[in-house]
Amino acid sequence: MFKTILLSTDGSDLSLKAIQSTVEFAKSHGSRIVGLCVEEIYPYFPNGTLEGIEGTSKFTDAIHQEAELNVKKIADLAKAGGVAVETHTVKGTSPHEEILKSAKKYACDAIFMASHGRKGLDKLLLGSEAQKVLVHSTLPVMIFK
Amino acid sequence: MFKHILLPVDGSEISPALIRAAVALAKETNAKVTGMHVVPEFRVFTYDAEMLEDTKEQYIQASKKHAQSCLAEIESVARIADVKCETFYVTSDEPHEEIVKAAHERKCDLIVMAAHGRRGIKGLLIGSQTQKVLTYSDIPVLVYR
Numbered sequence: 001m002f003k004t005i006l007l008s009t010d011g012s013d014l015s016l017k018a019i020q021s022t023v024e025f026a027k028s029h030g031s032r033i034v035g036l037c038v039e040e041i042y043p044y045f046p047n048g049t050l051e052g053i054e055g056t057s058k059f060t061d062a063i064h065q066e067a068e069l070n071v072k073k074i075a076d077l078a079k080a081g082g083v084a085v086e087t088h089t090v091k092g093t094s095p096h097e098e099i100l101k102s103a104k105k106y107a108c109d110a111i112f113m114a115s116h117g118r119k120g121l122d123k124l125l126l127g128s129e130a131q132k133v134l135v136h137s138t139l140p141v142m143i144f145k
Numbered sequence: 146m147f148k149h150i151l152l153p154v155d156g157s158e159i160s161p162a163l164i165r166a167a168v169a170l171a172k173e174t175n176a177k178v179t180g181m182h183v184v185p186e187f188r189v190f191t192y193d194a195e196m197l198e199d200t201k202e203q204y205i206q207a208s209k210k211h212a213q214s215c216l217a218e219i220e221s222v223a224r225i226a227d228v229k230c231e232t233f234y235v236t237s238d239e240p241h242e243e244i245v246k247a248a249h250e251r252k253c254d255l256i257v258m259a260a261h262g263r264r265g266i267k268g269l270l271i272g273s274q275t276q277k278v279l280t281y282s283d284i285p286v287l288v289y290r
Contacts, residue, residue: 001166001169001170001173021146021285024146025146025147028146028173028174029146029170029173029174115279131271134271134279134288135271137290138290139290140166140287140288141287141288142285142286142287142288143285143286143287143288144285145283145284145285145286
């Protein structure tokens with residue numbers, strides 16, 4: 001059905017559930033997975049850049065490490081399930097934009113993601129990034145709850 | 146992976162493509178499809194009681210026909226693809242409520258629906274019913290554009 005699925009994770013528990021479901025789906029439908037984690041760079045800096053502020057490299061390194069761990073989860077579960085997989089991390093201030101850009105870059109025909117991430121009011125609203133992906137995507141989007 | 150797909154349709158222009166996609170998905174894993182259509186409640190536009198009775202009757206007949214033709218399309222596509230299928234329609238002003246209820250009552254494990262329906266500003270927002278189904282559903286939702 002879908003040949004190449006863009007699977008986005010933010011390391012949350014719900015994302016893990018989405019990863020497990022996506023691997024199962026890919027296995028049943030013969031899809032391959034392109035795993036993605038967006039390293040959200042905090043845009044709240046006094047002069048609009050990271051220049052001249054101490055300790056920023058530790059901060060960005062830590063975020064990068066976390067993103068790598070998050071996509072490794074996708075790679076591990078996919079491989080265990082016998083599903084073809086490649087993973088990427090990308091830096092950006094807008095997760096939904098990076099997700100949509102990546103889906104295009106890696107020629108995906110669907111986007112799979114969790115409904116909520118780490119932030120937000122669980123069970124009441126649709127997460128903001130999932131919301132934005134849905135509104136702007138031209139590809140089908142699978143939302144896991 | 147998914148064994149029972151709920152496919153709500155409202156007869157808008159995306160419906161044929163949506164139906165083909167849902168049936169194709171079901172075909173790959175021998176899943177069953179339940180198509181559904183929600184007819185809006187009759188709304189009173191006149192103070193003339195006699196006219197009202199006729200108008201309501203006409204509305205009910207016309208809506209029934211419309212519902213049946215939407216659902217017949219699902220049945221026909223499913224039959225050709227040799228996918229197990231059943232369909233039904235209900236009357237309600239809250240389609241999302243009926244959709245979530247149906248998914249629960251009929252033990253569906255996936256909802257496939259369009260990003261927009263008949264109403265709303267296309268290309269700008271996600272349809273209100275899709276939005277609400279995403280908020281209240283316990284099961285995954287695959288959203289098509």
